[in-house]
Amino acid sequence: MNPRLADISISLIREIAAKRKPSSIDLGLGEPSLTPNPAHLQAGMDYAAAHGLRYTLNAGEPQLREAIAKHYAYPHLDSPANVCITTGSQEATYAVIKTVLDPATDELLVVEPAFPSYAKMAALEGVRALSVEMAEEEDFAFDPERILRAVTPATRMIVICSPCNPTARVMHRDSTIALSDALLRRGGEPVWVLHDEVYREQTFTGDAGYFGQHYPYTIVTNSVSKSNALTGLRLGWAMAPREIAPSLVKVHAWLTSCADTFAQHVALHIFSTGAVAEHARWYAQRREEVVAILEQSGLRYIAPEGSFYACVRLPEGVDSLRASHALADQHDVIAIPGVAFGESFRSWLRLTWVCEAKSLREGLQRIANYSLSALRGETE
Amino acid sequence: MNPRLADISISLIREIAAKRKPSSIDLGLGEPSLTPNPAHLQAGMDYAAAHGLRYTLNAGEPQLREAIAKHYAYPHLDSPANVCITTGSQEATYAVIKTVLDPATDELLVVEPAFPSYAKMAALEGVRALSVEMAEEEDFAFDPERILRAVTPATRMIVICSPCNPTARVMHRDSTIALSDALLRRGGEPVWVLHDEVYREQTFTGDAGYFGQHYPYTIVTNSVSKSNALTGLRLGWAMAPREIAPSLVKVHAWLTSCADTFAQHVALHIFSTGAVAEHARWYAQRREEVVAILEQSGLRYIAPEGSFYACVRLPEGVDSLRASHALADQHDVIAIPGVAFGESFRSWLRLTWVCEAKSLREGLQRIANYSLSALRGETE
Numbered sequence: 001m002n003p004r005l006a007d008i009s010i011s012l013i014r015e016i017a018a019k020r021k022p023s024s025i026d027l028g029l030g031e032p033s034l035t036p037n038p039a040h041l042q043a044g045m046d047y048a049a050a051h052g053l054r055y056t057l058n059a060g061e062p063q064l065r066e067a068i069a070k071h072y073a074y075p076h077l078d079s080p081a082n083v084c085i086t087t088g089s090q091e092a093t094y095a096v097i098k099t100v101l102d103p104a105t106d107e108l109l110v111v112e113p114a115f116p117s118y119a120k121m122a123a124l125e126g127v128r129a130l131s132v133e134m135a136e137e138e139d140f141a142f143d144p145e146r147i148l149r150a151v152t153p154a155t156r157m158i159v160i161c162s163p164c165n166p167t168a169r170v171m172h173r174d175s176t177i178a179l180s181d182a183l184l185r186r187g188g189e190p191v192w193v194l195h196d197e198v199y200r201e202q203t204f205t206g207d208a209g210y211f212g213q214h215y216p217y218t219i220v221t222n223s224v225s226k227s228n229a230l231t232g233l234r235l236g237w238a239m240a241p242r243e244i245a246p247s248l249v250k251v252h253a254w255l256t257s258c259a260d261t262f263a264q265h266v267a268l269h270i271f272s273t274g275a276v277a278e279h280a281r282w283y284a285q286r287r288e289e290v291v292a293i294l295e296q297s298g299l300r301y302i303a304p305e306g307s308f309y310a311c312v313r314l315p316e317g318v319d320s321l322r323a324s325h326a327l328a329d330q331h332d333v334i335a336i337p338g339v340a341f342g343e344s345f346r347s348w349l350r351l352t353w354v355c356e357a358k359s360l361r362e363g364l365q366r367i368a369n370y371s372l373s374a375l376r377g378e379t380e
Numbered sequence: 381m382n383p384r385l386a387d388i389s390i391s392l393i394r395e396i397a398a399k400r401k402p403s404s405i406d407l408g409l410g411e412p413s414l415t416p417n418p419a420h421l422q423a424g425m426d427y428a429a430a431h432g433l434r435y436t437l438n439a440g441e442p443q444l445r446e447a448i449a450k451h452y453a454y455p456h457l458d459s460p461a462n463v464c465i466t467t468g469s470q471e472a473t474y475a476v477i478k479t480v481l482d483p484a485t486d487e488l489l490v491v492e493p494a495f496p497s498y499a500k501m502a503a504l505e506g507v508r509a510l511s512v513e514m515a516e517e518e519d520f521a522f523d524p525e526r527i528l529r530a531v532t533p534a535t536r537m538i539v540i541c542s543p544c545n546p547t548a549r550v551m552h553r554d555s556t557i558a559l560s561d562a563l564l565r566r567g568g569e570p571v572w573v574l575h576d577e578v579y580r581e582q583t584f585t586g587d588a589g590y591f592g593q594h595y596p597y598t599i600v601t602n603s604v605s606k607s608n609a610l611t612g613l614r615l616g617w618a619m620a621p622r623e624i625a626p627s628l629v630k631v632h633a634w635l636t637s638c639a640d641t642f643a644q645h646v647a648l649h650i651f652s653t654g655a656v657a658e659h660a661r662w663y664a665q666r667r668e669e670v671v672a673i674l675e676q677s678g679l680r681y682i683a684p685e686g687s688f689y690a691c692v693r694l695p696e697g698v699d700s701l702r703a704s705h706a707l708a709d710q711h712d713v714i715a716i717p718g719v720a721f722g723e724s725f726r727s728w729l730r731l732t733w734v735c736e737a738k739s740l741r742e743g744l745q746r747i748a749n750y751s752l753s754a755l756r757g758e759t760e
Contacts, residue, residue, distance in 0.1 A: 002482050005627050008634070014438065035432040041642075045425055052415040053612030058394065087467045087614070090637040098504070102382050120634050124478070232433030232641030234467070247385050254388070254500050257470040260640050261612030262421075 008123050011116065012321075012340040019328040025363040027351040028334035030165060032229040032308070034279055034354070040228065043269035044262040053261045058253035060085025060237070061264045067271035068237055074212030077220065077239040084249050085259040085267075089198050089223040089236035094121050095251045096219050096238050097157070100192055101127045106156035111147055112342035113140060115165045115196075128154075133344035134167070139302045140344075142171040144179035151183075157192040162209070163199035163306020166341045166350040170305040176209025183215065190217040192244075198236075199307040201227035201276060202283045208306070212239070219244065224267050226308070227276055235263035283308060290353045290360065297364040299371065304353075311338070311348045312367060318374045320346055331366045388503050391496065392701075392720040399708040405743040407731040408714035410545060412609040412688070414659055414734070420608065423649035424642040433641045438633035440465025440617070441644045447651035448617055454592030457600060457619040464629050465639040465647075469578050469603040469616035474501050475631045476599050476618050477537070480572055481507045486536035491527055492722035493520060495545045495576075508534075513724035514547070519682045520724075522551040524559035531563075537572040542589070543579035543686020546721045546730040550685040556589025563595065570597040572624075578616075579687040581607035581656060582663045588686070592619070599624065604647050606688070607656055615643035663688060670733045670740065677744040679751065684733075691718070691728045692747060698754045700726055711746045 017028040059065060065080035076082070086092040097118070101108060103126040110118045112131040122129035132150035134140040142162060151158070162171035183191050195211040197220055211218040223236030236259075240248050252258075270276055287304055294301040300313040314323050320337035327333040327349075338348030349367065353360050397408040439445060445460035456462070466472040477498070481488060483506040490498050492511040502509035512530035514520040522542060531538070542551035563571050575591040577600055591598040603616030616639075620628050632638075650656055667684055674681040680693040694703050700717035707713040707729075718728030729747065733740050 001624075001627060002479055003484075005479065005630060008630060010630050011438070011633060014633075018437075029435065031434055036428070038429065041425060041428055041433075045421060048416070048421055049418065053421075053610050054411055055409065055611045058391070087471070087636045087640075091467070091635060094635055099382060099385065104383075117634060124631070124634055230433050231435045232638075234636065234638070234640045244381075247381060250385060250388060250390050251504065253391060253394070254497060254504055255471060255474055255635065256467045256614065258612075258614070260467075260614045260643060262642065263640060 004124060004126060008120055013336050016324050016328060016336055017334060020334050021332065024332050024334050025359045025366070026334045026355060027353070027360070027363050028336055030309070030352055031231040032226060032279070032354055034229040034282065036229045037275065037278060040266045040269045040275065044266040047265035048262055056258045056261050056264060058258050059083070059249045060259055061268065064264050064268045064271065067268060069239070071271055071276065072212065072220070072239065074210070074218070074220065074239065076216050076218070076241045077212055081242065082239050082245050084238050084245065084252050085264055086236045086238060086252055087256050087259055088225060088234040089196065089221040090117065091252070091256060092221040092236045092238035093117065093194070093196065095248055095255060096194055096221065096240070097121050097127060098125055099248045099251045100244060101125065101156055103127045105154060107152060107154040109150055109155045109158045111142065111158065111160045113166050113338065113345040114159070114341055115161055116340055118159045131342060133342060136344060140167040140169055142169060142175050144175045144182065147179055148182050151191060155191055156189070157194055159194040159196065161196040163203055165199065165307055166309055166311055166338070166345065167302055168304035168307045168309045168311060169302065170203060170205050171209045173207045173209040176211055177214050180211060180215035192217045192219055194219050194221065197222045198226055201280045202308050203306045204284055204287050205305045216241065224270055227279065228270055229279060230266070233263045233266060235259060235267045286353065289357050293357060293361050293364060297368050299364065299368055308352060308354050310351050310353050312351065314347050314349065315371050315375045316347070318347065318371070320349055323349065323370065327367065327370055331370055333363045333366045335367065384504060384506060388500055393716050396704050396708060396716055397714060400714050401712065404712050404714050405739045406714045406735060407733070407740070407743050408716055410732055411611040412606060412659070412734055414609040414662065416609045417655065417658060420646045420649045420655065424646040427645035428642055436638045436641050436644060438638050439463070439629045440639055441648065444644050444648045444651065447648060449619070451651055451656065452592065452600070452619065454590070454598070454600065454619065456596050456598070456621045457592055461622065462619050462625050464618050464625065464632050465644055466616045466618060466632055467636050467639055468605060468614040469576065469601040470497065471632070471636060472601040472616045472618035473497065473574070473576065475628055475635060476574055476601065476620070477501050477507060478505055479628045479631045480624060481505070481536055483507045485534060487532060487534040489530055489535045489538045491522065491538065491540045493546050493718065493725040494539070494721055495541055496720055498539045511722060513722060516724060520547040520549055522549060522555050524555045524562065527559055528562050531571060535571055536569070537574055539574040539576065541576040543583055545579065545687055546689055546691055546718065546725065547682055548684035548687045548689045548691060549682065550583060550585050551589045553587045553589040556591055557594050560591060560595035572597045572599055574599050574601065577602045578606055581660045582688050583686045584664055584667050585685045596621065604650055607659065608650055609659060610646070613643045613646060615639060615647045666733065669737050673737060673741050673744060677748055679744065679748055688732060688734050690731050690733050692731065694727050694729065695751050695755045696727070698727065698751070700729055703729065703750065707747065707750055711750055713743045713746050715747065
């Protein structure tokens with residue numbers, strides 16, 4: 001067996017999410033509760049009826065690659081040749097790490113709290129991953145100075161998920177420019193920024209930063225999973241500059257050959273009908289309601305700037321993993337333990353707020369009650 | 381950049397296939413010309429309409445895993461826990477290689493001629509891949525003695541594609557048992573057999589062997605791509621014994637999270653309606669016609685026992701890569717050069733025979749003419 005696997009655990013998020021019962025208040029797994037627009041799926045069916053479902057080019061359907069490149073129009077990523085269509089943004093991220101980093105010499109810097117997959121993928125590849133923790137006292141705001149100080153001579157890639165899973169913070173335009181400029185000033189071998197934009201259509205601040213607009217060494221990953229409630233479709237992409245894209249396509253080709261042709265035509269319909277943001281207003285409206293509910297809960301929370309998460313803090317000394325298990329087992333609430341996203345988030349819970357307002361309110365009430373018991377030493 | 385990529389080329393098969401013009405006689409890329417049964421796709425749509433398209437468990441939908449385990453009923457692989465649903469058999473194969481082999485110590489033995497992906501995947505993983513060539517004088521029949529002689533103390537996995545891409549040979553039952561028994565007699569650390577069964581429903585001999593029936597250290601990969609004309613759906617699976625399956629699921633989870641939910645429900649419809657072999661008769665009938673056409677061509681050929689390929693030999697000294705380019709550029713025939721499948725196949729062409737009989741006949745005529753010119757030294 002490959003000895004690298006021994007140290008890599010199955011997803012803690014999935015482990016907790018699997019405790020869900022039909023009765024549970026589910027604030028766990030990260031996916032929309034909206035249903036996808038059937039017109040997009042029908043477009044995939046229509047394509048299949050007319051053409052069957054054959055392999056596409058490894059990099060994906062040319063029209064889809066073009067539509068994506070044009071939609072985002074990032075200066076160094078605006079040609080179809082910059083786009084590789086993948087099996088969700090997960091395969092995109094994996095292929096990027098595998099393509100760009102040399103396990104013998106290169107380090108990946110993960111901005112934490114972070115979705116655990118980046119570090120796990122690096123471990124699978126034998127790539128050294130270091131993390132830089134954003135500050136709890138600043139509600140984990142993205143801090144370009146902190147990130148920059150953590151860059152070593154071996155750092156070849158920084159991975160930033162903004163809007164952020166789990167913190168729901170967004171890297172602002174000025175911070176994005178500041179980090180980009182500082183990285184450019186360093187000179188020498190470029191440090192790549194992998195900007196995971198999978199929550200881009202759940203952005204609730206007007207000054208979100210996009211590395212693709214400012215920094216030539218940006219690689220972007222994204223998908224239709226969160227934007228269009230199509231997590232199960234597994235259709236994503238990576239956008240990479242010309243010096244990277246052909247190698248990325250090569251890795252992708254040997255991993256999965258090509259993305260699902262049906263899914264590609266669903267995505268093509270989304271882009272060609274301008275429907276990427278079709279759910280954005282719903283999230284923005286829900287977000288207002290969610291902030292009011294968080295405020296009423298009495299818990300410390302981070303006001304969401306993006307994504308569909310909200311994070312609440314447990315009392316000092318209460319471990320989030322223990323809390324998540326207790327909440328699932330005794331209070332029938334599924335909430336993801338912050339420790340899944342890094343040590344700095346050990347006292348936090350990540351809550352998905354795509355459920356009914358009533359459920360969120362009740363779930364927060366149960367978390368508040370649990371917190372109170374924990375403070376009183378009544379939990380075991 | 382990852383230095384491993386430098387030595388890994390893009391698919392030669394894809395490179396030649398890309399020369400196809402609308403006018404071309406296309407005997408190139410390996411996919412069915414049949415169209416998929418719309419009822420299966422409709423089942424995927426019906427599921428999506430009722431449930432949306434959310435993530436499934438990493439290993440896939442339990443009912444699909446169960447249906448697959450039961451359908452094949454291999455003694456050590458007959459529980460849902462043995463099945464991991466993947467993005468086509470390509471991801472399945474990749475995950476198996478990554479899971480089972482330790483790059484520091486383990487070797488992969490590829491039975492050649494072979495589809496190039498096994499060696500490329502091993503190279504991507506830093507795993508040493510050796511090959512054992514079947515004998516041209518025996519029309520590349522699977523020879524257990526030859527395979528066994530090539531096993532070294534470091535060999536931890538043997539990959540066998542039967543029915544074979546490219547040779548169209550099938551490993552017979554007695555050969556399968558002979559190799560299984562000999563591997564078991566060796567003792568010591570087990571040598572895994574990865575049986576790529578992707579052409580299982582294109583088997584034209586009554587005595588095909590299945591390692592899953594005889595050898596406890598078998599891992600099987602397969603998909604609905606070839607059986608049901610769904611190459612573009614990217615829905616496959618790996619079946620592995622209990623000591624391997626959980627690790628395999630873990631690797632798969634970090635690579636792609638889970639397979640496409642739509643595709644999984646298409647596959648579930650295929651299995652639950654007993655439609656896995658729905659195209660098998662068509663292939664068997666076509667195969668009879670193809671053998672007659674091959675016979676008439678005057679070329680040396682290998683009578684297909686399985687898959688939808690037929691291989692023809694070029695005259696002595698004619699390089700298949702040069703021939704493929706010349707055939708594409710000057711004779712408008714797309715045929716895959718044997719060298720893509722290993723040195724032992726350098727003088728052969730792989731032809732896909734899913735096209736109209738007329739096209740195959742004309743294509744073979746052009747290949748025969750080209751061969752004649754080559755013999756006369758008229759090609760440059």
